[in-house]
Amino acid sequence: MTALRERWHSASSAIGRRVDGLPKSARITGLLAFIAFLYVLPNKWFYEYLNIPGLWIPLYTTRNDMAAVLFYCAWIVLLSLGLNVVVGYAGLLDLGFFGFFAVGAYTVALLTSPESKLITEYNWLESPWPWLVTIPIAIALALLSGVLIGAPTLRLRGDYLAIVTLGFAEMIRIIAKNQDWILNGDRGIPQVAHPPGKYPDGTAIFQFEFKPYYWLLLTVIIGAVFLIRNLANSRVGRAWVAIREDEDAAELMGVPTFRFKLWAFAIGAAVGGLSGTLWAGQANFVNSSTFSLENSILVLAAVLLGGAGSIGGAILGGFLVIYIPEWLRSVGDVFGLPETATVFGNDFDVSPTSLRYFIFGILLIVVMIFRPQGLWPNRRRAAELKDRQKEVAVVE
Amino acid sequence: MDFAELVRGFPELTTTGLVQGAIYALIALGYTLVYGVLRLINFAHSEVFMIGTFGAIWTWAAFGLNSNSGAPSVGRALLLIALAIVAAALLSGSVALLIEVTAYRPLRRRNAPPLAFLITAIGASYALMELMGTLTQRRQVGAPALLPAKTLFSIGGWSVTPVQMLTLSVAIVMMVGLDWFVNRTRFGKGIRAVAQDANTAALMGVNKSRVIALVFVLGGLMAGVAAVFSDMKSGNTRYNIGFLLGLKAFSAAVLGGIGNLRGAAIGGVLLGLVENYGSALFGSQWRDLIAFVVLIVLLMFRPTGLLGESLGRARA
Numbered sequence: 001m002t003a004l005r006e007r008w009h010s011a012s013s014a015i016g017r018r019v020d021g022l023p024k025s026a027r028i029t030g031l032l033a034f035i036a037f038l039y040v041l042p043n044k045w046f047y048e049y050l051n052i053p054g055l056w057i058p059l060y061t062t063r064n065d066m067a068a069v070l071f072y073c074a075w076i077v078l079l080s081l082g083l084n085v086v087v088g089y090a091g092l093l094d095l096g097f098f099g100f101f102a103v104g105a106y107t108v109a110l111l112t113s114p115e116s117k118l119i120t121e122y123n124w125l126e127s128p129w130p131w132l133v134t135i136p137i138a139i140a141l142a143l144l145s146g147v148l149i150g151a152p153t154l155r156l157r158g159d160y161l162a163i164v165t166l167g168f169a170e171m172i173r174i175i176a177k178n179q180d181w182i183l184n185g186d187r188g189i190p191q192v193a194h195p196p197g198k199y200p201d202g203t204a205i206f207q208f209e210f211k212p213y214y215w216l217l218l219t220v221i222i223g224a225v226f227l228i229r230n231l232a233n234s235r236v237g238r239a240w241v242a243i244r245e246d247e248d249a250a251e252l253m254g255v256p257t258f259r260f261k262l263w264a265f266a267i268g269a270a271v272g273g274l275s276g277t278l279w280a281g282q283a284n285f286v287n288s289s290t291f292s293l294e295n296s297i298l299v300l301a302a303v304l305l306g307g308a309g310s311i312g313g314a315i316l317g318g319f320l321v322i323y324i325p326e327w328l329r330s331v332g333d334v335f336g337l338p339e340t341a342t343v344f345g346n347d348f349d350v351s352p353t354s355l356r357y358f359i360f361g362i363l364l365i366v367v368m369i370f371r372p373q374g375l376w377p378n379r380r381r382a383a384e385l386k387d388r389q390k391e392v393a394v395v396e
Numbered sequence: 397m398d399f400a401e402l403v404r405g406f407p408e409l410t411t412t413g414l415v416q417g418a419i420y421a422l423i424a425l426g427y428t429l430v431y432g433v434l435r436l437i438n439f440a441h442s443e444v445f446m447i448g449t450f451g452a453i454w455t456w457a458a459f460g461l462n463s464n465s466g467a468p469s470v471g472r473a474l475l476l477i478a479l480a481i482v483a484a485a486l487l488s489g490s491v492a493l494l495i496e497v498t499a500y501r502p503l504r505r506r507n508a509p510p511l512a513f514l515i516t517a518i519g520a521s522y523a524l525m526e527l528m529g530t531l532t533q534r535r536q537v538g539a540p541a542l543l544p545a546k547t548l549f550s551i552g553g554w555s556v557t558p559v560q561m562l563t564l565s566v567a568i569v570m571m572v573g574l575d576w577f578v579n580r581t582r583f584g585k586g587i588r589a590v591a592q593d594a595n596t597a598a599l600m601g602v603n604k605s606r607v608i609a610l611v612f613v614l615g616g617l618m619a620g621v622a623a624v625f626s627d628m629k630s631g632n633t634r635y636n637i638g639f640l641l642g643l644k645a646f647s648a649a650v651l652g653g654i655g656n657l658r659g660a661a662i663g664g665v666l667l668g669l670v671e672n673y674g675s676a677l678f679g680s681q682w683r684d685l686i687a688f689v690v691l692i693v694l695l696m697f698r699p700t701g702l703l704g705e706s707l708g709r710a711r712a
Binding site: 087093152155156159160162163164166167168170171174175178293294297300301304305308347348349350354355356357358360361362363364365368369372373385388 | 437506515522647682691699
């Protein structure tokens with residue numbers, strides 16, 4: 001087992017060195033080719049040819065439309081990128097990330113839906129606003145809510161911060177679910193505007209088909225990656241790393257820790273809000289059921305599974321936490337697995353569709369045992385963890 | 397704001413709040429024990445409780461009782477409840493131990509970062525919840541009504557049903573027993589030593605692995621007992637029942653000061669009471685909100701909870 005692990009480590013680091021050794025032009029070409037691949041991916045004529053010979057199971061999903069699955073993957077990837085700033089860079093454990101998502105989604109819904117109570121009951125607005133105009137407002141409001149929630153709570157540390165953020169997100173959800181003055185409670189807000197844009201023949205691009213939304217999200221993700229990467233390599237990013245490693249030492253060295261923690265929190269919140277606006281634009285309907293704590297936990301799992309503090313890791317993790325359960329649904333079709341099993345006269349649903357989160361849970365445990373630093377860790381963190389592993393506890 | 401409702405229903409709100417609080421407190425003890433020793437939020441503990449609720453119902457089903465059968469005689473009912481407590485506690489305890497051995501111990505061996513434990517906890521939680529969902533066809537499972545739903549005794553407007561009486565007395569016995577175990581026995585001394593400084597305790601000859609396993613089992617036992625009373629109180633269970641109750645119990649543990657046994661007990665009872673009074677005041681749809689508001693406001697003023705965090709520290 002250990003020998004296998006050693007070989008795996010040397011092999012993976014060799015690949016890493018080989019990639020680093022490539023000339024810059026080759027790396028950029030490779031990246032561009034990969035991005036082009038991602039843009040073509042939701043097309044049926046393309047992905048059906050991706051059946052790798054010798055592999056029994058196709059890598060695409062057969063139960064659900066691939067474009068829809070990719071849209072949800074991209075959605076969680078964007079959220080993971082935002083949470084990665086908070087958890088990965090600044091080291092703040094945030095369990096209530098979907099609260100900011102809710103702020104973004106509800107802002108768009110309230111301003112663009114003709115059914116919104118701002119129009120029908122309170123006459124604050126003459127007519128619904130276009131989707132695009134509401135985006136900056138939604139992001140600004142999410143950012144502001146990040147500052148408002150962060151300012152009193154960021155003095156708490158570690159696990160207490162986790163429970164307080166969790167509490168705030170649950171409060172936002174319960175208020176959205178129960179109150180009727182603006183947000184319509186459980187009935188939610190229908191007829192949220194879609195993003196603008198028309199094909200040459202006059203039909204709207206953004207309707208209920210998933211493909212254009214996936215492309216839109218992909219473009220937004222590329223922009224977000226670019227921004228977050230630059231931020232992480234700037235003075236701000238270095239301050240975050242210092243805070244994550246040792247908050248007291250950072251403070252003593254003159255890093256205004258509270259201000260930078262608040263920044264990380266607010267930027268994460270803004271990305272969460274942005275993700276909410278895109279989601280509302282696709283779903284056409286917003287109510288509180290999407291903002292459940294389970295989803296916040298799923299995004300956190302995505303960040304840590306991929307490797308906290310690494311952009312590549314956040315993307316990989318976000319993709320996997322949606323894709324693996326969806327892909328597991330198609331496994332049954334390929335192998336012809338039974339859908340139900342009868343034990344003691346009772347029928348049990350044992351189809352991979354039903355068991356997919358069970359398998360996913362086991363996979364999470366196994367991956368973390370073998371790669372506790374995540375699948376694609378940040379280099380500095382990986383090195384630190386390697387040091388940690390040497391100083392194993394005295395007696396086990 | 398409905399003060400009349402609060403004043404009129406005060407006795408009943410207090411008793412039901414105490415019962416709910418006792419259930420929260422028993423679950424919260426599991427969170428607090430593990431946190432005190434390992435500094436780890438054991439997110440899978442809610443599923444330990446959930447499996448206990450099924451353990452109790454399966455025990456009763458083995459004696460031919462389901463949600464439609466009539467109430468047995470009092471002696472038989474008490475015997476059945478005692479059996480269910482033992483069965484559910486053993487089942488929950490073994491599941492807690494299983495989680496520790498499969499999901500946490502391998503990571504500790506590798507000295508993994510704290511956040512990695514969070515992910516295996518989430519993984520274990522998914523796996524257990526979905527496994528039970530499949531086993532029970534994702535349906536609600538009813539518990540038999542073992543004790544009559546009439547008033548046992550009432551003193552000046554305060555009436556208590558047999559289920560409430562039993563829940564409170566068993567919960568108190570369990571909590572006092574746990575407190576005695578941790579503070580007065582040799583095993584408890586080991587737990588406190590590891591909580592205080594794991595490596596030094598190990599150097600002094602405490603078997604760290606065994607202490608950690610013991611802590612998980614103790615938490616599981618408490619959750620199993622809570623599970624039986626949760627079944628009897630609400631009359632049914634589901635594969636996802638652990639989520640909300642676990643969340644509340646965890647809040648209760650933080651409220652009292654996580655890592656502090658007496659804090660968890662006080663936090664649980666307080667949360668049960670505040671929730672009941674609050675839902676009478678503001679309407680029952682705000683019940684879950686009140687819990688979190690109280691928690692956040694308290695943490696603003698006392699960042700380490702009511703009694704502060706200490707399993708090994710304060711009385712060491």
